[in-house]
Amino acid sequence: MLELRPILSALWRHKISALLIALQLGLTLAIVSNASVVIQEREERIARPTGIAEADIVTAHFMPIPKDYDLLEAFRLDMDMIRQLPGVAAATISRAPLAGSGSSGGFHTKPHQEVGSTGAAFFSGDEHFIDALGMKLVAGRNFTPSEIRIMESSSSERPTITIITQQLADTLFPEGNALGKSLYFGGDDNPMEIVGIVERNLGPWPNSSVAGNTVFFPAIMETQWYDYIVRAEPGQRDAVLKLLEEKMAERDAERVIEVKTLTEQKTRYYAGDNTMIKVLTGVVSLLTFIVALGIVGLTVFWITQRQKQIGVRRALGATRTAISRYFLLENLMIAATGVALGTAAAQIFNQFLASEFGQPALPLSTTLVCAFILLAVSLTSALVPALRAANISPAMATRSV
Amino acid sequence: MLKMHNIRKSYRTDTIETHALRDFSLEVNEGEFVSVTGPSGSGKTTFLNIAGLLETPTGGQYLLDGQEVGNLSDRERSHLRNEKIGFIFQGFNLIPDLSLFDNIDVPLRYRGFNAKERRRRIEKSLEQVGLSARAKHLPAQLSGGQQQRVAIARALAGEPRFLLADEPTGNLDSLMARQVMELLEFINQWGTTIVMVTHDPDLARRAHRNIQIVDGQVSDLRQNIAADEAAIA
Ligand SMILES: Nc1ncnc2c1ncn2[C@@H]1O[C@H](COP(=O)(O)OP(=O)(O)OP(=O)(O)O)[C@@H](O)[C@H]1O
Ligand SMILES: [Mg+2]
Numbered sequence: 001m002l003e004l005r006p007i008l009s010a011l012w013r014h015k016i017s018a019l020l021i022a023l024q025l026g027l028t029l030a031i032v033s034n035a036s037v038v039i040q041e042r043e044e045r046i047a048r049p050t051g052i053a054e055a056d057i058v059t060a061h062f063m064p065i066p067k068d069y070d071l072l073e074a075f076r077l078d079m080d081m082i083r084q085l086p087g088v089a090a091a092t093i094s095r096a097p098l099a100g101s102g103s104s105g106g107f108h109t110k111p112h113q114e115v116g117s118t119g120a121a122f123f124s125g126d127e128h129f130i131d132a133l134g135m136k137l138v139a140g141r142n143f144t145p146s147e148i149r150i151m152e153s154s155s156s157e158r159p160t161i162t163i164i165t166q167q168l169a170d171t172l173f174p175e176g177n178a179l180g181k182s183l184y185f186g187g188d189d190n191p192m193e194i195v196g197i198v199e200r201n202l203g204p205w206p207n208s209s210v211a212g213n214t215v216f217f218p219a220i221m222e223t224q225w226y227d228y229i230v231r232a233e234p235g236q237r238d239a240v241l242k243l244l245e246e247k248m249a250e251r252d253a254e255r256v257i258e259v260k261t262l263t264e265q266k267t268r269y270y271a272g273d274n275t276m277i278k279v280l281t282g283v284v285s286l287l288t289f290i291v292a293l294g295i296v297g298l299t300v301f302w303i304t305q306r307q308k309q310i311g312v313r314r315a316l317g318a319t320r321t322a323i324s325r326y327f328l329l330e331n332l333m334i335a336a337t338g339v340a341l342g343t344a345a346a347q348i349f350n351q352f353l354a355s356e357f358g359q360p361a362l363p364l365s366t367t368l369v370c371a372f373i374l375l376a377v378s379l380t381s382a383l384v385p386a387l388r389a390a391n392i393s394p395a396m397a398t399r400s401v
Numbered sequence: 402m403l404k405m406h407n408i409r410k411s412y413r414t415d416t417i418e419t420h421a422l423r424d425f426s427l428e429v430n431e432g433e434f435v436s437v438t439g440p441s442g443s444g445k446t447t448f449l450n451i452a453g454l455l456e457t458p459t460g461g462q463y464l465l466d467g468q469e470v471g472n473l474s475d476r477e478r479s480h481l482r483n484e485k486i487g488f489i490f491q492g493f494n495l496i497p498d499l500s501l502f503d504n505i506d507v508p509l510r511y512r513g514f515n516a517k518e519r520r521r522r523i524e525k526s527l528e529q530v531g532l533s534a535r536a537k538h539l540p541a542q543l544s545g546g547q548q549q550r551v552a553i554a555r556a557l558a559g560e561p562r563f564l565l566a567d568e569p570t571g572n573l574d575s576l577m578a579r580q581v582m583e584l585l586e587f588i589n590q591w592g593t594t595i596v597m598v599t600h601d602p603d604l605a606r607r608a609h610r611n612i613q614i615v616d617g618q619v620s621d622l623r624q625n626i627a628a629d630e631a632a633i634a
Pocket of ligand 1: 412413419420421439440441442443444445446447448
């Protein structure tokens with residue numbers, strides 16, 4: 001039979017220490033649940049689909065580019081060479097997505113508009129770009145080789161066709177008929193017909209507001225802001241990386257070549273998020289550990305204080321189980337109070353964080369999961385002292401003073 | 402009611418072994434009121450603890466109510482204590498955080514009675530010791546004699562066959578001691594077997610029978626107080 005009422009009235013005589021530990025637990029819950037929601041948000045950010053075969057992609061870049069250097073010729077020779085390499089599935093000249101640098105601008109659906117633009121990142125590339133990035137064309141067509149403009153740095157030619165992401169298509173044309181429609185860059189009047197739609201591409205800045213709005217132009221441009229994007233056959237990435245460095249150096253030994261995996265660049269881009277996750281995980285673990293220590297301490301203290309009482313209860317017929325159960329129930333009551341206070345505190349704390357720091361909203365379910373875990377931690381912490389209390393001899397009733 | 406044969410109890414620490422009881426044999430009959438006296442450290446409390454199943458003997462045989470209790474599990478011993486034995490301690494041993502009502506409730510909950518039955522028994526036993534009006538009070542709000550009466554009420558509420566008291570009047574002045582003694586005699590008249598350890602010769606004499614423990618043994622089995630006094634006279 002559960003002795004809830006007598007436990008509660010006995011607890012009432014120790015309300016200050018009980019309340020203190022409950023408050024500690026509640027505060028821990030408020031912090032832990034808010035930290036969890038941030039951790040969760042960051043993890044989701046990092047894990048969200050990028051739309052590209054990032055694990056198989058290697059990028060390359062070379063320096064320096066002396067004056068009079070024929071960059072376009074170098075591009076052509078390198079690409080011809082790279083596409084022949086064993087283990088290479090596809091290659092293009094564009095810029096690495098997910099890497100934190102690129103270009104963006106405002107796009108419109110009508111000419112000569114000054115306001116109400118939709119922000120999007122843009123890339124140029126040849127007809128290999130979909131394949132090189134491992135993207136999926138969901139509507140329309142790819143660029144054809146004849147549509148690729150080779151643009152010198154002085155050129156002011158404007159593209160006439162474009163391929164965009166599904167997300168941007170849905171934003172600009174909510175009725176879903178983007179294919180064949182025109183896109184205008186900035187406030188100009190040059191129409192660019194949308195000939196294809198790819199499923200997804202997060203662009204250069206996955207954490208920004210334009211992430212996922214991406215536009216591709218059919219061009220190879222003479223600029224030092226480029227990356228060779230090389231997709232390896234599955235499992236061949238590291239071999240391709242080595243080979244790429246070797247062969248590019250072989251073709252032109254004057255240049256310094258930098259090859260990187262896209263995974264590496266993505267990791268660098270998310271370094272802040274990863275640090276945040278580590279710090280918050282550390283804080284959560286530390287707080288949970290401290291609260292567990294507090295509970296072990298208080299339970300041990302109370303049991304020591306009540307040794308005589310435990311002996312008396314045993315003499316009056318309490319089984320060992322009844323003694324352990326008493327302390328576990330007592331612990332559960334304190335923890336339940338703490339967790340109830342903490343649930344409310346977590347919401348208030350979250351509203352503050354949301355309004356002051358734009359933190360994500362805390363779903364009640366997250367708080368409840370954290371509350372459940374803390375209840376379990378609390379009970380586990382009390383378990384060993386409670387089991388040891390059951391070993392106090394009934395003779396304590398007559399022996400001690 | 403209680404039958405001990407060649408009970409031994411020794412306490413072993415790292416360095417020394419204390420023989421608290423040696424070849425201790427005793428029989429207490431149903432309905433008897435037995436007082437136990439003896440010098441300090443002679444083994445009185447040890448005897449009471451073994452009789453009340455608070456400790457297990459090192460050797461020998463103990464029959465409680467005809468049942469051999471030597472091989473019972475801790476759980477079975479707890480249930481036996483709860484059902485058959487009432488304890489009264491020198492220091493009252495009320496639980497300070499609980500009201501008188503809740504104190505008496507403790508053994509009744511372990512017994513598994515329902516709330517109504519527990520209330521009935523608590524009220525009845527509080528009435529028996531004349532403290533009905535104080536049910537909501539905490540032990541600290543009572544005098545020593547009153548606290549001991551509550552402890553007696555707690556021991557009685559389960560209607561035990563067997564009441565064990567270790568110096569129940571040891572912490573009380575003589576007036577209060579007499580009141581407690583009268584209460585015990587009254588309880589005994591209603592059929593409860595009582596074994597009471599005491600240092601007070603006057604109280605010891607009021608029992609049916611007094612046994613003396615010296616050095617862990619019954620020094621003079623079946624010593625009859627009346628016969629003793631007749632001999633002196
Ligand atoms: N837990 C223990 N560990 C070691 N020795 C013990 C223990 N309990 C009792 N003893 C020893 O056993 C002997 C008998 O003790 P017991 O408490 O039974 O005496 P007593 O007759 O009740 O004495 P008093 O009149 O002072 O209460 C004593 O020598 C005591 O020191
Ligand atoms: Mg003693």
